[in-house]
Amino acid sequence: xxxxxxxxxxxxxxxxxxxxxxxxxxxxxxxxxxxxxxxxxxxxxxxxxxxxxxxxxxxxxxxxxxxxxxxxxxxxxxxxxxxxxxxxxxxxxxxxxxxxxxxxxxxxxxxxxxxxxxxxxxxxxxxxxxxxxxxxxxxxxxxxxxxxxxxxxxxxxxxxxxxxxxxxxxxxxxxxxxxxxxxxxxxxxxxxxxxxxxxxxxxxxxxxxxxxxxxxxxxxxxxxxxxxxxxxxxxxxxxxxxxxxxxxxxxxxxxxxxxxxxxxxxxxxxxxxxxxxxxxxxxxxxxxxxxx
Amino acid sequence: xxxxxxxxxxxxxxxxxxxxxxxxxxxxxxxxxxxxxxxxxxxxxxxxxxxxxxxxxxxxxxxxxxxxxxxxxxxxxxxxxxxxxxxxxxxxxxxxxxxxxxxxxxxxxxxxxxxxxxxxxxxxxxxxxxxxxxxxxxxxxxxxxxxxxxxxxxxxxxxxxxxxxxxxxxxxxxxxxxxxxxxxxxxxxxxxxxxxxxxxxxxxxxxxxxxxxxxxxxxxxxxxxxxxxxxxx
Numbered sequence: 001x002x003x004x005x006x007x008x009x010x011x012x013x014x015x016x017x018x019x020x021x022x023x024x025x026x027x028x029x030x031x032x033x034x035x036x037x038x039x040x041x042x043x044x045x046x047x048x049x050x051x052x053x054x055x056x057x058x059x060x061x062x063x064x065x066x067x068x069x070x071x072x073x074x075x076x077x078x079x080x081x082x083x084x085x086x087x088x089x090x091x092x093x094x095x096x097x098x099x100x101x102x103x104x105x106x107x108x109x110x111x112x113x114x115x116x117x118x119x120x121x122x123x124x125x126x127x128x129x130x131x132x133x134x135x136x137x138x139x140x141x142x143x144x145x146x147x148x149x150x151x152x153x154x155x156x157x158x159x160x161x162x163x164x165x166x167x168x169x170x171x172x173x174x175x176x177x178x179x180x181x182x183x184x185x186x187x188x189x190x191x192x193x194x195x196x197x198x199x200x201x202x203x204x205x206x207x208x209x210x211x212x213x214x215x216x217x218x219x220x221x222x223x224x225x226x227x228x229x230x231x232x233x234x235x236x237x238x239x240x241x242x243x244x245x246x247x248x249x250x251x252x253x254x255x256x257x258x259x260x261x262x263x264x265x266x267x268x269x270x271x272x273x274x275x276x277x278x279x280x281x282x283x284x285x286x287x288x289x290x291x292x
Numbered sequence: 293x294x295x296x297x298x299x300x301x302x303x304x305x306x307x308x309x310x311x312x313x314x315x316x317x318x319x320x321x322x323x324x325x326x327x328x329x330x331x332x333x334x335x336x337x338x339x340x341x342x343x344x345x346x347x348x349x350x351x352x353x354x355x356x357x358x359x360x361x362x363x364x365x366x367x368x369x370x371x372x373x374x375x376x377x378x379x380x381x382x383x384x385x386x387x388x389x390x391x392x393x394x395x396x397x398x399x400x401x402x403x404x405x406x407x408x409x410x411x412x413x414x415x416x417x418x419x420x421x422x423x424x425x426x427x428x429x430x431x432x433x434x435x436x437x438x439x440x441x442x443x444x445x446x447x448x449x450x451x452x453x454x455x456x457x458x459x460x461x462x463x464x465x466x467x468x469x470x471x472x473x474x475x476x477x478x479x480x481x482x483x484x485x486x487x488x489x490x491x492x493x494x495x496x497x498x499x500x501x502x503x504x505x506x507x508x509x510x511x512x513x514x515x516x517x518x519x520x521x522x523x524x525x
Contacts, residue, residue, distance in 0.1 A: 164390075182395070183363050
């Protein structure tokens with residue numbers, strides 16, 4: 001029983017990270033109907049920036065903030081410079097552009113920081129809490145991750161539901177042409193959407209970095225899990241992304257604990273295939289409101 | 293108020309407008325009539341900048357707006373209700389309305405009451421998502437949302453499309469009322485020529501991208517050849 005509780009707690013902790021990755025994919029999909037395969041490269045790059053800063057002696061929190069801010073800027077710049085020309089073009093163009101960007105970012109990171117993985121400090125202790133003489137698989141650092149992701153989700157929901165900016169962003173995502181006729185600067189909204197998404201990705205990067213080490217290809221598997229979570233959540237809804245993230249986290253934790261760590265990626269792919277077969281639109285897909 | 297000179301629009305090799313010229317005086321309703329494919333929708337889309345004219349001039353209050361970005365036009369007093377209504381199905385009724393007034397600040401709430409006053413059913417359904425509305429209510433929402441921008445010139449594309457005749461007549465009467473009470477100027481694209489002419493001050497008939505007639509409604513309706521050839525009544 002304690003093992004089950006341990007695996008559950010561990011799944012929630014990892015799930016929070018997958019949720020952040022899924023959020024970054026969902027935000028971009030909502031705004032521009034593009035699946036951002038470059039996300040793994042983007043969050044790797046900003047995590048490297050945070051690592052450099054911490055490695056030069058700054059505190060963890062300076063690095064943490066630098067990752068988020070550089071994520072914000074990187075997302076905006078990428079949207080403006082390389083994504084803008086393929087918006088509205090056939091979807092395959094955007095897929096190729098984001099894949100190319102992934103390769104480019106990974107190559108650039110290799111040139112700047114080298115190919116060897118570097119260790120990255122956690123936010124807080126990674127020693128599990130002690131409850132009744134048992135050390136659970138859940139540390140203050142894990143708790144921090146869960147709280148931060150919850151705060152980010154809450155902030156996003158407030159932004160979308162309660163502010164004028166959020167209303168403009170949603171209108172731009174659903175009906176860009178109508179939004180423009182109503183005076184919304186749709187291009188700005190897409191840039192903001194990419195910036196926020198990229199920031200959520202960067203958050204996932206620094207949260208997961210202590211356990212995967214920082215290297216040009218270190219985050220590929222995190223992207224696979226995050227992608228699975230996003231598809232499970234329906235690709236459209238931020239709460240769906242978080243529920244998807246936690247679900248994938250739990251499932252993989254059980255797979256890892258009961259079947260062995262070597263089949264974890266297989267487990268993720270099995271979830272992905274199962275979701276696509278049984279409920280291709282995901283758990284949180286919007287009602288069939290479109291096409292009116 | 294609006295002056296259009298020699299407007300040419302093309303989609304690749306297909307020419308949608310071939311030298312269209314007309315003027316729309318302030319506080320009038322001008323009906324744009326003609327068969328499918330005559331260029332009515334292309335005309336509105338060119339005026340609001342969704343499609344760029346190949347040549348010609350569009351002047352709003354003496355200012356050339358032919359190159360102005362689409363999202364600027366609402367700030368110059370022009371609102372466009374696109375064909376098929378353009379209601380955003382996933383947003384609530386009130387969110388749709390606020391979106392129309394957002395550019396004026398105040399979270400788009402200024403003027404909400406006036407619109408609810410005009411369209412009582414929208415007030416009852418304010419919290420519902422727009423896809424739950426009936427066709428007539430959606431048209432009310434689309435027009436109400438355009439009015440939230442406090443426009444001086446309203447471009448309307450086929451407001452009576454798919455509506456019961458009684459509802460369509462209501463909408464047309466409302467336009468006449470807004471013209472008389474608030475001095476709103478309307479450019480009304482319609483297939484329903486009879487209905488449109490009943491409220492319009494002037495009618496323009498398009499055929500294959502050209503203006504073939506422009507006159508007072510009574511004169512257009514009195515011309516049998518024109519009626520049979522282009523207006524279908």
